[in-house]
Amino acid sequence: MIKLDDFLAHDAVDPRLTALIASVVEACGQISALVRRGAAGEILGALESQNVQGEVQKKLDVISNEILLQRCAEAPGLVAMASEEMDDIYPVREVGPEGGYLLLFDPLDGSSNIDVNVSIGTIFSILPAPRADGPRPAATADFMQSGRNQVAAGYVVYGPQTTLVLSLGNGVRAFTLDPLNDEWVPTAHAITIPHETKEYAINASNLRHWATPVRSYVEACLAGEEGPRGKNFNMRWIASMVADVHRIMVRGGVFLYPWDAREPDRAGKLRLMYEANPMSMLVEQAGGAAFDGQGHILDAEVTSLHQRISVMLGSRAEVEHLMALHAEATGV
Numbered sequence: 001m002i003k004l005d006d007f008l009a010h011d012a013v014d015p016r017l018t019a020l021i022a023s024v025v026e027a028c029g030q031i032s033a034l035v036r037r038g039a040a041g042e043i044l045g046a047l048e049s050q051n052v053q054g055e056v057q058k059k060l061d062v063i064s065n066e067i068l069l070q071r072c073a074e075a076p077g078l079v080a081m082a083s084e085e086m087d088d089i090y091p092v093r094e095v096g097p098e099g100g101y102l103l104l105f106d107p108l109d110g111s112s113n114i115d116v117n118v119s120i121g122t123i124f125s126i127l128p129a130p131r132a133d134g135p136r137p138a139a140t141a142d143f144m145q146s147g148r149n150q151v152a153a154g155y156v157v158y159g160p161q162t163t164l165v166l167s168l169g170n171g172v173r174a175f176t177l178d179p180l181n182d183e184w185v186p187t188a189h190a191i192t193i194p195h196e197t198k199e200y201a202i203n204a205s206n207l208r209h210w211a212t213p214v215r216s217y218v219e220a221c222l223a224g225e226e227g228p229r230g231k232n233f234n235m236r237w238i239a240s241m242v243a244d245v246h247r248i249m250v251r252g253g254v255f256l257y258p259w260d261a262r263e264p265d266r267a268g269k270l271r272l273m274y275e276a277n278p279m280s281m282l283v284e285q286a287g288g289a290a291f292d293g294q295g296h297i298l299d300a301e302v303t304s305l306h307q308r309i310s311v312m313l314g315s316r317a318e319v320e321h322l323m324a325l326h327a328e329a330t331g332v
C-alpha cells in the first residue's frame with residue numbers, strides 16, 4: 001500500500017488539493033496529541049461559550065478549531081473555511097479565475113465523550129471554490145453546493161489508534177498514525193462495507209419519538225429470528241458519529257440518527273455540510289448507501305451552512321430496506 005504523501009500526489013491531481021489535505025492531516029496529528037494528553041494537559045471541561053448550534057463548547061472543541069484554521073489557512077488554493085464551531089465562514093483568499101477549494105469541518109465530533117475518554121474525531125469535506133472573472137470576497141453562498149460536488153472527504157478517529165479514513169472519489173483508504181515516529185502508515189486500501197449486516201446503531205432512548213418507518217425497522221431488529229427479519233441483530237451506540245461510522249467502515253452495520261418528534265421542525269440532529277455529506281461520500285465510495293428519509297443524502301438540497309438532516313447510512317442492503325419502509329409509509 002502506498003504512503004499518504006504518494007497517494008495524495010498520485011490521486012489528488014491538483015497539487016493545491018494535495019497541500020490542503022496534507023494541512024488537514026497535520027492539524028489532526030496535532031489534535032490527536034492533545035486528545036491523548038486529556039486531563040493531563042488541563043484541556044478538558046467546558047467553556048462558558050456556546051457554538052452556533054447552541055451547544056456548550058468544550059475547551060478541546062475550540063482548540064481543535066483553532067488548530068485547523070491556523071494550519072490550513074496557509075494551504076495554497078484554499079479560498080474559505082466553515083466549521084461547526086463558527087457562525088460564519090472564514091475567508092482566506094478571494095474568489096477568482098483560478099478557482100481553488102472550500103474546506104468544511106467538524107473539528108471535534110462527539111465532544112460530549114471527551115471528558116469520559118471515549119473515541120472522538122474530526123470530520124472534513126472539501127468542495128471546489130467557484131471561479132470568478134474578477135476577484136471578489138468569498139461568500140456563504142459559495143458553500144451552497146450539493147454533496148455530490150465534494151472532491152474529497154475524510155475523518156480522523158482519535159481512539160485506541162488515530163486513524164485517517166479518506167476518499168478523493170476513487171475509493172476509500174485508511175492511514176494509521178504511528179506514535180513512535182508520527183508517520184501516517186497506510187493500513188487499508190479499497191475499503192468496502194459488507195453489503196449485509198446484523199448490527200445497527202441508534203440512540204434507542206428516542207424510540208417513542210421516531211417516525212413509523214424507523215420505529216418499525218428497530219422493532220423488527222429487536223424481534224430477531226422469530227420476527228419479520230428472520231435473523232437476530234446486535235446493537236451499538238457510541239454517541240460519537242466518527243467512532244460509530246468507523247466501525248461500519250471496518251465491519252459493516254447501519255447508523256441511524258433520524259428525524260424525531262422532539263423537535264418536529266428540525267430535519268435531524270446531525271449537520272449536512274460537515275458531518276452527513278462527508279460521511280455519505282465515504283460510505284458510498286465504500287459501496288454502502290446514505291439515506292435522509294426521502295432520498296440519498298448526497299442529493300439533498302443545500303439551503304444553509306449549518307442545516308441539519310436525518311441520517312441513515314451504512315451497509316447497502318440494510319439502507320435499501322430502510323428506503324423501502326419509508327416508501328411504503330408514504331405510499332410511493
Ligand code: P6P
Pocket residue numbers: 109110111112203239240241242257269270
Ligand atoms: P445523542 C455527538 O454530539 C453527535 O453529534 C454525533 O457524533 C453522535 O452520533 C450524536 O451526536 C449523539 O447524539 O443524542 O445520542 O447524544
